[in-house]
Amino acid sequence: MTTISASWPTTRQRIRAALSKLWQPYRPVPLLGWLLAALVAVGMEQLVGLPLARTLGMSKIPALFGALVVLDQPALIPSVLLFLILIYILPVGIVARFTAPFTNKIAARLVSYPLVITAVIHLLLLYAVLHIWCDISDYRVLVARMAMIAIILTLSLNVVNGYMGEFSCSHPGFMALGAYVASVFTLVFFVSENQFGEALVPPALGPFLFPLALILGGLVAAVGALLVAIPSFRTRGDYLAIISLAFMFIVKSLFENLEIVGGARGISNQPNYASLPVVFAWTVLAIWIINNFVRSTMGKALNAVRDDELAATAMTVDTRKTKMTAFLFAAFWAGVAGGLFAHVLRYINPDSFGIRKLAEVLAMVYFGGLNSVTGSIVGAVGLTMISEALRPLEIYKWIIIPIMLILIMIFRPTGLIAFTEFNVERLFLPKDKAPEGAEDATA
Amino acid sequence: MPLLEVRKMTHYFGGLRAVNNYNLAVEREQVRGLIGPNGAGKTTIFNLITGVYHPTEGNILLEGEDITRLETNQIADRGLGRTFQNLRLWRYLSVLDHVKMARYSKLTYGLAGAFFGTAKRVNEEKATDALAMELLELVGIPHLADQIVTNLPYGAQRRVELARALATEPKVLFLDEPTAGMNPEELIQMMDIIRRVHREIGLAIFLIEHRMKVVMELCEIIQTLNFGEVIAEGTPEEIRNNPLVIEAYLGKEVVL
């Protein structure tokens, strides 16, 4: 009996085989094709989404692919599913599949152009999709921006906790420094009638000088990081974990005691500069620069120092400099993310940058996967979405998410997508006569 | 002036004298051996010269320049490359990345290149790729370039270490038991590789080895160490017949 049944495929294998058969026609679809298909889908939602949603008995278009509805009004689940199939799955499936020869041709031609042009075309398409998707509701705009800020944060923490293999707890502190500095900068220069007096510069210049505020915030965060890094990297061991933790508490209580920035009440009324395109541009910039860094030999030196410090130094790697650079670099991006965060919410107080924030960012890093840019993006977006989707559960959300993370830690201790390289060039390649490696990247 | 000179080096671990009054003069393109029973202090001498520890007393000179107090990475950059007795590879890096990593101090593209992927960086990384591939060919594993080191067999891992050490452009190459744990076939291959490296790059080699066959065949001059002190130094022939060496290895009774 047992010998016979062993030769039969198990249910799991059968499901996997079925899925791979279903996926077969989509293997030759390049990234360009998927973006085009997504554009069609969000366009359809824009045009016929509302009437369709009304017809199906919903008052409005399901905001996050129906995730909110499922827990709130279970009776609407069939309608949501139908909506998803009609608006997203079918159009994407059809367009992606049948434009594949066409998109592959374009992708093949793009290969001969410089990478910048290819990248810009893809990014413009991606932004168009995002923009149209967000056009449906303000809620989507907020969630999308928070998710992108989470990407910057997660990625920068991954540089320290993943690539460098240390355990830093000070990210909320760096974020706070960036948020406060950027807020004060914009409030002092571009906004009248607040605790800082009249605007020093015509407010019309504000959006153009906003990057300056963010960079300044990032730099101040990096200087703060110097205070953590100098004592921590002098000796090896767990000191970074403890010193960075103390640093986080110090920053938080520092702002609680600074009456000029509102003390425990915080600051509000930041100008609305962190719009969707601005946050998108900064996120792309952060991913691009951080990915450049970790793929360079200088960035890979972090891995060498992590895996065997003695061998690294014997191979001419300056371990202290490497660690310092990476730590300050990560802090800079955390500061930038903080500045964006302050201008998205347009209200911050010291409590926004406490232990809960730390738990959240750490969770995103370890959920997505250590030492992996893709993992950080997945972790940040995934956890933001899950957290929004579980909102109807109220406090039970904070039981479900931790349990989920504990399970991930048990079954994949380094996260979902750990130790991979994010190869941009390969991403844009046509897929019709794809080399084996490229197939793995899409699978 | 010898290429590498060690003068009266003594080192204590706490109260324990691990190395006593050690002297060394390595000439250009010379192959030297360091032998001795377990615990004689051979690896300690390697670690002292390459800056893992700093000696309690004595000086180390490379081409006349005092490098005694420099950090390990600076010493490596000046031209002392090494391998390790127990392989020390980086778990998640590819073979090619291992070799490229040893070019760390030679890269000049700086942070701007690292962050923004400048043309300078692209060119330098490309040149480094080519150099790394050349070295992998020299040690005979170019086909493994994209492999993650943990997947490789032991012999191949040793070769990665060798290629990596060569990428630092060493003037003196320190090999800490390069054939440890190898089977006879791998052993012969490794000896060939060491000879080839010596012939093609023309560097000086200083090796620790337990297998007499390897030392006797490869080295021009051999030092024998016992309890942290050099008890004999000379050509393989002299060492083979030195009663002190035989005593250190086999014990007094046997000599009688």
Added chain:
Amino acid sequence: MEFFLQNLINALQWGSFYALIAVGYSMVYGVLFLFNFAHGDVFMVGAYIGFFVSTFLLAADLTSALSLPPSVTLGLVLVMTLIISMFLNSFVGMLIERIGYRPLRAAPRASAAITGLMIGIILETGNLAILGPQRLAFPELIQTATINIAGVSITNKKILIVGVSILLTLALHLFVRRSKWGMAMRAMAYDYVVVPLMGISTNTIALMTFALGSALAAAAGILYGVAYPVLDPNMGILFGWKAFVAAILGGRGSILGAGLAGFLLGFIEIFVATIFPSTMRNLIAFGIILVILIFRPHGFFGEPHSAQLRL
């Protein structure tokens, strides 16, 4: 002088809580090399267990059942609450070890740290979900009596709290130094691999470490309830993190060190609060800790070690 002594007494009491929690942190860190970030919440759970046990014991009306004078009954209730709660809370600790940490024995240490963080959140939220957001009033187990010595007023509660915490810390220290089990723990702190070779199960030692730490945390919770009879689900967060820092300040695996560092933290906080506005307490306390760590990176009693919180 009186002012100083008065604050010294207050600081001793305040430091007692830190000391008892820090000792638990230090044990786990020393023996298993693990950051048990859930420990602050184990303290909170201990306080709640103490609340329920004491409420139950008071309701059981031992006065008439055993025909004891009321004051003796109250004392008996306190002692029983301490013992029963410590016993129960040790199971909470063991459960956390068994479910959260044991599957991660071979995993990177940072994963375990994340797990600890998450278990902490589950404990807080679980409490909030079950008992609701309102705070609970810890029953009055001691009638406050004040003794005046040289112008300094000392309550019997303070004496009890400081006494019990010093006693427990010393007892644990002796246990780890003298007993066979303590020796196994110390062996494990030195070398993880070698202990199973000596015929002692790593898992047993881990469970015992967690049980002892959690028992002390429960004691801290009850003593806290005696001094400040208001319990809320988030009470463990700040206490936990501060005690964690104290544990590191004490030095890896040093129980006395952790205890002393806990008291030191109490002193710093109380004296900072008397000189500066109380909102600056965390700022200055952590600033001082940072300075101490910069000059004594291995803590007061710790030995240098090169292990790293690896991936």
